[in-house]
Amino acid sequence: QQQVKQSPQSLIVQKGGISIINCAYENTAFDYFPWYQQFPGKGPALLIAIRPDVSEKKEGRFTISFNKSAKQFSLHIMDSQPGDSATYFCAAKTVDNFNKFYFGSGTKLNVKP
Amino acid sequence: ETGVTQSPTHLIKTRGQQVTLRCSSQSGHNTVSWYQQALGQGPQFIFQYYREEENGRGNFPPRFSGLQFPNYSSELNVNALELDDSALYLCASSLDMGQGIEAFFGQGTRLTVV
Numbered sequence: 001q002q003q004v005k006q007s008p009q010s011l012i013v014q015k016g017g018i019s020i021i022n023c024a025y026e027n028t029a030f031d032y033f034p035w036y037q038q039f040p041g042k043g044p045a046l047l048i049a050i051r052p053d054v055s056e057k058k059e060g061r062f063t064i065s066f067n068k069s070a071k072q073f074s075l076h077i078m079d080s081q082p083g084d085s086a087t088y089f090c091a092a093k094t095v096d097n098f099n100k101f102y103f104g105s106g107t108k109l110n111v112k113p
Numbered sequence: 114e115t116g117v118t119q120s121p122t123h124l125i126k127t128r129g130q131q132v133t134l135r136c137s138s139q140s141g142h143n144t145v146s147w148y149q150q151a152l153g154q155g156p157q158f159i160f161q162y163y164r165e166e167e168n169g170r171g172n173f174p175p176r177f178s179g180l181q182f183p184n185y186s187s188e189l190n191v192n193a194l195e196l197d198d199s200a201l202y203l204c205a206s207s208l209d210m211g212q213g214i215e216a217f218f219g220q221g222t223r224l225t226v227v
Contacts (some may be wrong), residue, residue, distance in 0.1 A: 043218035103155030
């Protein structure tokens with residue numbers, strides 16, 4: 001059973017547009033929700049993360065929106081650039097002693113010039 | 114760059130063989146986690162080592178084993194390789210465990226089993 005469900009699988013956005021990727025989870029014990037960016041041949045790199053006690057976090061062009069009651073969170077990339085073309089993963093982790101992240105299945109973003 | 118290095122970057126093995134993958138964690142980090150990422154999928158947690166002890170395990174069989182050394186570097190060993198073991202293997206290091214602790218990933222080892 002997939003703990004974190006991510007959509008869409010792929011996304012094409014024009015340069016300057018807004019990219020939106022959505023994730024949903026079931027486990028209410030999750031308490032840390034990071035987003036990772038992965039380029040081909042590279043490991044995932046942390047973009048931005050949020051805890052469930054806030055509804056939004058913004059860092060530069062990247063914003064996480066978090067809806068605790070709906071058990072959903074999303075990544076918004078404002079003013080999308082061709083350099084943002086990569087695969088994005090949402091993830092979640094429970095409050096315990098493990099760094100066991102549950103990852104979504106990924107969204108391949110293509111930003112057209 | 115994250116400071117987490119993995120070796121080798123690519124590896125081809127035959128079904129039934131054994132393989133050892135290595136991870137050098139970021140300086141000062143005492144926790145290492147290993148993940149398997151199949152093509153087109155998100156990473157799946159294999160296990161975690163904290164101060165040289167296995168400290169959590171995902172849904173992987175015992176033929177997946179590991180070690181963490183006093184300098185906190187780590188190895189992932191896979192015995193009796195199967196074709197489905199072909200994947201990108203990632204290690205992630207962090208300073209300690211718990212809430213909101215950022216994990217830094219290496220570039221991965223691409224394992225192909227033929």
